[in-house]
Amino acid sequence: MNKLISLTTLSIIVCLSGPAMATQPHAAKVSDHYKAVIVKIPTEYEVCTKGNGKTDLENFITGGIVGGVIGNNIPGEQGGGALGAILGGALNAEANKSTKCTKHIHYEKKMDTIYSHSTITFNYDGKSYTVRFKK
Numbered sequence: 001m002n003k004l005i006s007l008t009t010l011s012i013i014v015c016l017s018g019p020a021m022a023t024q025p026h027a028a029k030v031s032d033h034y035k036a037v038i039v040k041i042p043t044e045y046e047v048c049t050k051g052n053g054k055t056d057l058e059n060f061i062t063g064g065i066v067g068g069v070i071g072n073n074i075p076g077e078q079g080g081g082a083l084g085a086i087l088g089g090a091l092n093a094e095a096n097k098s099t100k101c102t103k104h105i106h107y108e109k110k111m112d113t114i115y116s117h118s119t120i121t122f123n124y125d126g127k128s129y130t131v132r133f134k135k
Contacts, residue, residue, distance in 0.1 A: 028121070030118060030119070031119050032118050032135075033118065034113050034116055036111055036112070036113055037112055040109055040110075041108045041109075042106070042107055043106045043107075043108060044103060044105050044106075045104055049101075050098075050100075059089075063088040063090070066088050067085045068081045069081075070084050071084020071085065071087075115135075117133065117134050118135055
């Protein structure tokens, strides 16, 4: 029985220790590939304007008209239109002197090159193969 086990073990070792018959890949080449992209770089800035773009006289007249209409509609008030016109004009002219700021974002576009993928090209069993992968 011991001879049978020894003979079987020896046979397995001899079979497994022989040279491999498979064709090994050779001349493998790895290449990295890149692509061009557009990157947007945001820049925030603030634009400030003084007033509403009209002169003080234009603001006074606009406020006076609105104030006069409102003053004339107050029941039982003598001269309400004139008082409303004067107050409305003065308040509108003064209110539109303030500075108003608005925020804006500008995007600067920049061309950049980034990694896309890699390929490995090799020959196996007489044929050439190319495999695409990411690192």
